[in-house]
Amino acid sequence: MGPSLVVLLLSLMLGIQPITTDLYLPALPELTRGFGAAPGQAQLTLTSLLLAFGISQLGWGPLADRFGRRPVLLTGVALYTLASVGCALAGSLASLLVWRAVQGAAMGAAVMGARAIVRDLYEPQQGARTLSMALGGLGVIACVSAPLGGWVSDALGWRWALAVLAVFGAALFALLAARFTETLPPQRRAPLNAAALVRSWATILRNRRFQAASALAITSYAGLFTFLASSPFVFMQVLGLSGVQYGLALFSISAVYIVGTFICRRLLVRLGMRRAVMLAGAVTLLAVTSMALLALAGVRSVWAILVPFWLYMLAHGVHQPCGQAAAVAPFPHAAGAASALNGFLMMVVAFLMGAWLGQQAGGSVRPLVLGVWFWGSALALVAWTLIRRHGEAPGA
Known part of the structure; x- marks a missing residue:
């Protein structure tokens, strides 16, 4: 596969997450009333989808x-397509929750696979730049998703979204069936052994670089999820x-995120990952404060x-590529397991966080604002401590 095809496939595999969340968000109030x-x-x-998404990656x-x-990608994407049909035809909220959980579990194959493929093909620094380009493509998908979801739900109803x-x-x-070529050679494949898998997970979790990179990715994504x-x-x-107006607001956020991924690639070349993340951490803290x-x-x-959230997403375009690429970088022979744990x-x-938000009283902006502030502040702390100490391999 040529570099352009790799970036396209990675963008679509990673983009399955924002299109699955963002496209239906403008329809959520109508779905609630329905x-x-x-x-x-x-x-x-949303939260059942994401919990299943997280667990399935293991x-x-x-x-x-x-x-x-x-084979994992083809199986996961086929199951995702089937679950999407089930969601559109769901006759009750309970049925929709079940299909959304199946959809989230299937989605895990694509996103985990994309991060593992980056480690299969590239060394860490080039992997971060390639992942940044792919996440820029993800941003384009997110840009289209929210306005499209707003238009479809307003014109045709939430089921069509x-x-x-x-x-x-x-x-x-x-596209995967026709163009994707296997990236993991047979000699690097690991046998399925429960005891070995547990030992591998324990090794990954103890790794300082994994801890630092995962903390960065977690805090950055948690702020976005809260929003x-x-x-x-x-907003509505x-x-x-x-x-439609809400969809355009999400469009603007995704567009700023794309700009952030471009900035990320330049900062990685000029400053390296550690200093780029620390600088972006300052921007995040300014935004959430x-x-x-x-609001107060x-x-x-x-x-x-x-x-302020535009600023947050500008920095998010730096934090996510760096966090996700650095989390799997120390594990070339267990990239799938590291990606899954991350x-x-x-x-x-x-x-x-979704469970906490669901318990908050409606009619106020404060749960959103204070939740984003909490995670943005935690992210800045991670950037200036854990990433500063463990963000790059010795001598990088």
Whole structure:
């Protein structure tokens, strides 16, 4: 596979996550009314997806290390397509939750596989730059997803917004079947052995670079998840935006994220990963503190949330490529397992945050703002301590 094809496939495999979350977010209030559910119950359609997504990677990772990336990817994407059809046809909220969990579990194969493929093909520094390009492609998918979801849900209803995911899954399956070439050679495949797998996980979890990189990826994603889980109700029900307007707000966030991935590639060349992340950590802290101060001062405006979050997403474009690439870098012979553990930890934290958000009273911007402030502050601390000490291999 040529470099352009690799980046395209990685973008689509990683992009399966934002399209699965972002495209249906503008439809979430309508879905809530359609099932007669409370906002906290409807948010379970997001948190159940992400919990299944995180747990499933613990299984997909070892399978990909044993049988190769291609069979795992094809199986996962086929299951994702089937689950997407089930979501669109769900007759109750309980049925939708089950299909969303299956969808999340299947999604884990694509995202875990993408991160493992980067380690198969590239050394750490080049891997971070390649992953940055792929995450830029992810940003393009996210840009399209939210406005498309807003338009489809306003024009045709929330079921059609979920049906679009089945089309995406089928197209990705066809492309992988036709163009993806296996990246894990037979001599680097690991046998399926429960005891060896537990030892491998223990080794990975004890690794200082893995701990630092995972903490960076977790805190950065947790802040984004807090925004995504809360913003449909805050922007549309509290601040009065339409579905299309909300979709455009998410479009702007994704566009800024793409700019952040471009900046990431330049900073990696000029500063190296450690200094790039520390600089972006300062931008994150400025963003979340500004948002929190405006909310505590009683400023009730879309712009008081959106503009600071643009800054957050600019830095997120640095943190995610660096965090995800660095987490698997020390483990060339267990990239699938390292990728799976990294993804699992990210999604467990997101699930717990979603459970907390579901218990908060509606009609206020404060759960969103204070949640983003907490994770942004934690991210800055990680960047200036753990990444500073363990972010790069000795001599990098």
